[in-house]
Amino acid sequence: xxxxxxxxxxxxxxxxxxxxxxxxxxxxxxxxxxxxxxxxxxxxxxxxxxxxxxxxxxxxxxxxxxxxxxxxxxxxxxxxxxxxxxxxxxxxxxx
Amino acid sequence: xxxxxxxxxxxxxxxxxxxxxxxxxxxxxxxxxxxxxxxxxxxxxxxxxxxxxxxxxxxxxxxxxxxxxxxxxxxxxxxxxxxxxxxxxxxxxxx
DNA sequence: TTTGACTTGTCACAAAGTGTCAAAAATAGG
DNA sequence: CCTATTTTTGACACTTTGTGACAAGTCAAA
Numbered sequence: 001x002x003x004x005x006x007x008x009x010x011x012x013x014x015x016x017x018x019x020x021x022x023x024x025x026x027x028x029x030x031x032x033x034x035x036x037x038x039x040x041x042x043x044x045x046x047x048x049x050x051x052x053x054x055x056x057x058x059x060x061x062x063x064x065x066x067x068x069x070x071x072x073x074x075x076x077x078x079x080x081x082x083x084x085x086x087x088x089x090x091x092x093x094x095x
Numbered sequence: 096x097x098x099x100x101x102x103x104x105x106x107x108x109x110x111x112x113x114x115x116x117x118x119x120x121x122x123x124x125x126x127x128x129x130x131x132x133x134x135x136x137x138x139x140x141x142x143x144x145x146x147x148x149x150x151x152x153x154x155x156x157x158x159x160x161x162x163x164x165x166x167x168x169x170x171x172x173x174x175x176x177x178x179x180x181x182x183x184x185x186x187x188x189x190x
Numbered sequence: 191t192t193t194g195a196c197t198t199g200t201c202a203c204a205a206a207g208t209g210t211c212a213a214a215a216a217t218a219g220g
Numbered sequence: 221c222c223t224a225t226t227t228t229t230g231a232c233a234c235t236t237t238g239t240g241a242c243a244a245g246t247c248a249a250a
Contacts, residue, residue, distance in 0.1 A: 003182070003186070018225090018226070019226070019227065019228095020225095020226075020227095028208095028209065029209060029210050030226090030227080030228095031209085031210075031211080031227090031228075031229080032208085032209065032210085034226095034227060034228060034229090035228085038228085040229095041207085041208080041209090042207080042208090045173075060175055060178060063173070063175045063178075063179070064175045064178035064179040064181075064182055065179075065182065067169075067170045067173060067176065067178070067179025067180070067182075067183075068179045068180075068182035068183045068186065070169045070170065070179075071166055071179060071180065072183050072186065072187070074162075074165045074169050075162045075166060075183075075187075078140075078158070078162055080155055080158045080162060081162065081187050082184070082187055082188065083155060083158075083159035083162070084158070084159040084161070084162025084163045084165075084166060085162070085163075085166065085180065085183060085184050085187065086159075086184075087098070087159055087162075087163035088162075088163045088166040088167050089177070089180050089181075089184070091098070091163065091167065092167070092170075092177055092180065093177065113194090113195070114196065114197095115194095115195075115196090123240070123241090124241055124242080125195090125196080125197095126196090126197075126241080126242085127239085127240065127241085129195095129196060129197060129198090130197085130198090136238085136239080136240090137238080137239090139239095
């Protein structure tokens with residue numbers, strides 16, 4: 001499971017949209033959306049942005065979930081994950 | 096530039112080691128170390144661990160710098176980077 | 191000018207990511 | 221139960237990215 005995917009499925013069902021419809025909106029195959037919702041495939045930033053419109057969800061929420069998933073994918077189960085995260089956080093806060 | 100690379104170069108010079116020597120220790124080409132120190136190439140986890148021994152630097156410090164670089168590479172210049180980071184942080188704190 | 195340290199670019203190969211398709215599985219409606 | 225529709229799955233071709241090695245390059249010091 002997957003944070004962004006979970007959110008997307010939730011929002012999609014709340015709006016009574018089919019995978020097929022979401023896929024058409026993003027101009028991709030239905031299978032891709034199915035997989036994205038279950039965390040088997042990644043969407044790209046533009047696709048997430050478009051989804052935030054279609055699904056009436058805040059851009060910030062969706063994009064930060066998307067980033068969150070990518071981060072977890074990268075530091076995942078490393079025993080120093082939190083330490084790395086904190087270092088990154090401090091560096092990004094500067095900019 | 097690169098956080099891990101910077102640290103490694105610093106530590107290597109403090110110990111008066113040559114790229115060649117570090118490379119031999121890790122059993123890779125000298126060029127790879129040169130690039131790693133300048134952030135052009137990534138090392139893998141084992142290599143970083145071995146380096147922490149050779150360079151007498153704490154494992155935690157080096158690995159978390161390594162993770163930090165990976166995180167920044169992924170969320171890099173996204174305008175929601177910090178929000179994503181915070182979400183990831185909260186999730187990882189749970190586990 | 192020669193030597194040794196470091197850097198750079200390129201190569202071949204491996205690994206991972208991307209979107210699509212067809213078919214299978216699950217689900218809902220009659 | 222049967223059928224139609226939605227969703228999931230696995231395979232595929234293709235592209236992109238990563239990896240390690242090599243050879244040639246720069247540069248400074250002796």
